[in-house]
Amino acid sequence: MTTLQAHGISAALPSGFEGRIFQRAAIGGEVARPIAHFATFPLPADVADFGGGAVNLMTPQDIFSVLFEYGPESLGTALFARNGMPRQLTAQDFSTITLRRGMPSQSGTQWFFTENGRPFTLYVVLGNHGLRASLVPRVNALLGNVDVSQVGSTVP
Amino acid sequence: MGPPLPGERDATSAPDLVGVSPEGDAVSIGVTGVDRLTLLAFLSSGCVTCADFWASLQNPVSAGFPSDLRVVAVTKGPEFEIPSEVARRAGGRIVVVMSTESWGDYEVPGSPFFVLIDGRAGRRIGEGVANRADQIAEMVQRAWDEERPPGQAGSTSRAAAVGLDGKEREARNDQELQGVGILPGDPSLYPERHEDLFAGSPPPATMTGSGPRTAPPPGGRGS
Numbered sequence: 128m129t130t131l132q133a134h135g136i137s138a139a140l141p142s143g144f145e146g147r148i149f150q151r152a153a154i155g156g157e158v159a160r161p162i163a164h165f166a167t168f169p170l171p172a173d174v175a176d177f178g179g180g181a182v183n184l185m186t187p188q189d190i191f192s193v194l195f196e197y198g199p200e201s202l203g204t205a206l207f208a209r210n211g212m213p214r215q216l217t218a219q220d221f222s223t224i225t226l227r228r229g230m231p232s233q234s235g236t237q238w239f240f241t242e243n244g245r246p247f248t249l250y251v252v253l254g255n256h257g258l259r260a261s262l263v264p265r266v267n268a269l270l271g272n273v274d275v276s277q278v279g280s281t282v283p
Numbered sequence: 284m285g286p287p288l289p290g291e292r293d294a295t296s297a298p299d300l301v302g303v304s305p306e307g308d309a310v311s312i313g314v315t316g317v318d319r320l321t322l323l324a325f326l327s328s329g330c331v332t333c334a335d336f337w338a339s340l341q342n343p344v345s346a347g348f349p350s351d352l353r354v355v356a357v358t359k360g361p362e363f364e365i366p367s368e369v370a371r372r373a374g375g376r377i378v379v380v381m382s383t384e385s386w387g388d389y390e391v392p393g394s395p396f397f398v399l400i401d402g403r404a405g406r407r408i409g410e411g412v413a414n415r416a417d418q419i420a421e422m423v424q425r426a427w428d429e430e431r432p433p434g435q436a437g438s439t440s441r442a443a444a445v446g447l448d449g450k451e452r453e454a455r456n457d458q459e460l461q462g463v464g465i466l467p468g469d470p471s472l473y474p475e476r477h478e479d480l481f482a483g484s485p486p487p488a489t490m491t492g493s494g495p496r497t498a499p500p501p502g503g504r505g506s
Contacts (some may be wrong), residue, residue: 129299133309142316145299149308167317169353172378 128272134161135245136194139272141265143167144190147174163194165269177227177250187232187255190266194249194273201246209240212249214270218259221251232256243277295406297398298389302360302382305370310380312355317402321353322423325386325396328358328368332414333395337372339416347420349427359383399426 130139133148140146146165153159162176168189174181178191185191194212201207213220221234227250234256238249249270253262300312300323314321324340326333339346343354356373358364360383373379389398389410397419399409409426413419460466 129301129311129313131301131309131311140299140311140313143313144311145313146311147304147308149304149306167313169312169319169378172373172375 131163134196135276136161136163137274137276138163138165138269140165141268141272143265144269145170151176158198160196160198162196163273165192165194166190167265178252179228182226182228182230182233182252185230185233185252185254187258188262189254190262190269191252192250192266192269194247194275197246197248199246202241202244204246206239207241207246209238210242212240212242212247212270212273212275213238214273215267216251216263216270218263221253221256221259221263223256226252234259242275245275245277247275295408296388297400297405297407298385300355300357300380300382300385302357302380302385303366305366305373305379305381307366312378312380313402314355314400315402315405319351319353319402320349320408320423320427321355321400321402322348322419323385323389323398323400324354324356324419325389325391325394325398326356326358326372327394328364328372330394334372335414336395336416336419337374337377341374341376346416348416348423352423352427354378355380357382357385359386397422399423 128139128141130137131146131148132138134150136148138146138148144165144167146163147170148161148163150161151159164170164174164178164181166181166189168181168185168191171180171184176195177193182191197207216236220236222236223232223234225235225237226233227235232255233252235250235252237251240247240249251266253259253266255262297315299314300310302310304310312321314323324336326336337356340354340356343352344350348354354377356377356379358369358379358381360381363383364381366381369379369381389396389407392412396412397410398407399422400406401408408429409422411422413422460469
């Protein structure tokens with residue numbers, strides 16, 4: 128099991144998963160935040176924040192997941208009131224309309240939360256909604272191995 | 284005698300890759316526990332021979348590699364390489380992992396060096412050096428044929444292995460059909476009966492002779 132770690136995010140990747148933790152170069156006055164991508168298929172060299180350029184490559188058996196950090200101004204807001212990342216999703220959590228990019232047969236789930244003082248959204252896509260019973264346990268195996276430390280929100 | 288290898292290592296082990304991208308991203312590439320072949324190209328930004336591979340791997344299919352082969356370039360880490368130079372070589376199209384540890388894991392003697400991994404079997408199935416991309420493509424093709432012969436359960440067809448799948452395969456089929464006079468809309472492409480397969484062309488040898496004919500009379504399609 129390989130461990131990927133950067134920007135205060137670490138993940139011991141289950142077999143078959145790969146990942147990338149990065150922070151885009153800031154453009155203009157924006158502040159770039161850490162992003163983590165995890166997938167069971169080959170991630171292209173350049174994937175958009177929420178999977179553009181990747182989810183279209185998924186087979187029905189594949190999983191794609193994003194952990195996207197927001198700025199400290201989001202702390203304490205209602206959207207990020209949940210304490211801690213969900214690590215035990217169920218098949219009922221996934222919906223074919225919860226997709227950033229609507230792809231046939233895929234389904235997704237999105238959660239906003241705060242963990243260790245850092246506001247995040249978790250977005251997970253399944254390659255085929257009909258296979259969610261077998262795919263969700265694999266998602267949970269990944270999420271159970273993801274840790275977010277207190278540092279990182281403002282540390283490159 | 285050198286130091287003993289870790290217990291889990293053997294000559295065919297294929298550890299996943301962990302390192303950084305030329306842009307500084309933390310990157311992990313899974314090469315086992317997946318249903319695909321992965322070619323690891325251990326390259327450096329400075330070696331002369333590597334330059335051709337950096338160029339060829341921009342478009343692996345054009346270089347003769349199977350279309351569903353995953354190609355990953357592995358350089359040494361930023362402590363030995365200049366990331367911006369690696370990024371320039373990769374051109375944004377090649378997935379690159381900068382990882383000195385992976386060079387040690389795969390006991391790479393120098394660059395360029397190539398390792399082919401069967402993700403389903405979880406092991407290396409080929410490795411070696413080459414001067415040209417077509418030599419590596421040939422190694423991949425040979426290994427592919429040996430490991431996954433056509434018809435094997437769960438394997439990909441030989442057409443896919445040689446890069447003929449999807450649109451490429453369709454185009455080649457069309458070309459071959461047109462070559463023997465079968466154009467779009469030809470009735471033989473939409474047979475309702477066995478005889479329809481030979482509509483517009485002489486019947487096959489097995490249907491010639493003086494015996495009873497099963498083909499419909501001219502102008503009719505039978506009952």
